[in-house]
Amino acid sequence: MPGVSFIKVLFLYPIFYYQNCMDAQSGDCFNNDWSNQVAECAGILFKGRFCCEDQISLQINNIVGLKFRFGFTIVKIDSWDPGVDNIKVIAEDEVLDTLSFGPYEGTSMCFNTDYQDLFASYSYMFNLPQGKNSLKITLKGYFNEKVENESWGAKRFTLEMFIPCVEFYSECNFQGQAWRICNGYQTSQVRDIPFEIKSIIIANGIQVKMRNPKYNSGQTQTFTSSQQCLSSYQFPKYNQNG
Structure with a gap:
């Protein structure tokens, strides 16, 4: 499973x-x-x-x-x-x-x-x-x-x-559709993300942890800087660390 x-x-x-x-x-x-x-x-x-x-x-x-x-x-x-x-x-x-x-x-x-x-x-x-x-x-x-x-x-x-944010993109090099998470804003613990994540803008001082069973043997990946082009990430759920 x-x-x-x-x-x-x-x-x-x-x-x-x-x-x-x-x-x-x-x-x-x-x-x-x-x-x-x-x-x-x-x-x-x-x-x-x-x-x-x-x-x-x-x-x-x-x-x-x-x-x-x-x-x-x-x-x-x-x-x-x-x-x-x-x-x-x-x-x-x-x-x-x-x-x-x-x-x-x-x-x-x-x-x-x-x-x-x-x-x-x-x-x-x-x-x-x-x-x-x-x-x-x-x-x-x-x-x-x-x-x-x-x-x-x-x-x-x-x-x-x-009030820092993280922005996820559907294409490499911060192109395509964008989806944003901002500090302090109310979001549900589980939320559909509308596309596969290909790039991310991350400012210094922010950690983004992601896991997909189909990527890197299901190991959790931690990113602390912007990512220009990732392998396909598909996430049905979102969890903000409060």
């Missing part, structure tokens, strides 16, 4: 999904995330300097979750005019915040010594629509003078997942 096929998902959250340009002399500031433009102020590396209507963005594909927290440190350089010069923090098409400072906020650390500079940290919670598996975060500046007089930068970028 064949064993019972099942899926068990263990969510560990929040999931620390992404970080970049973290330390004072962090070498990862020099990668191409956000921008390949790097500057230094008082021995601290950051992405910048930017001016006018410069913007920097991070595009993440194959990310599956419903609730996130984005954090970063803004670098205010020289003479910002309050109410005129600002940075908009944007997740997808939603403006999460508008940051503005005065020319004398902070301390004089670098570049134009007539004005003060400032490192300030922020974080924002936001939701991603159900079914969407890509995310774009943007920092966009609005300035009316040259970089020698007013500029900005950013560092210590982080992204955490507070």
Whole structure:
């Protein structure tokens, strides 16, 4: 008599999904995330300097979750005019915040010594629509003078997942029909899955255990990272680990 096929998902959250340009002399500031433009102020590396209507963005594909927290440190350089010069923090098409400072906020650390500079940290919670598996975060500046007089930068970028999900696909390479399980959402212990599973998106910090009597001699398989192409899995039952 064949064993019972099942899926068990263990969510560990929040999931620390992404970080970049973290330390004072962090070498990862020099990668191409956000921008390949790097500057230094008082021995601290950051992405910048930017001016006018410069913007920097991070595009993440194959990310599956419903609730996130984005954090970063803004670098205010020289003479910002309050109410005129600002940075908009944007997740997808939603403006999460508008940051503005005065020319004398902070301390004089670098570049134009007539004005003060400032490192300030922020974080924002936001939701991603159900079914969407890509995310774009943007920092966009609005300035009316040259970089020698007013500029900005950013560092210590982080992204955490507070409601992570796992997404199963009917075809390899995350194509075809999709079926999603999210942490904290009510699901029945036994549920029909509408197709054979060929690929899975799994974020770090999530374990997916699956078993099919016809696959790998019926042994339970544990996956902790995304799977681009699996042999055919047919699961009549679903079990979420609460």
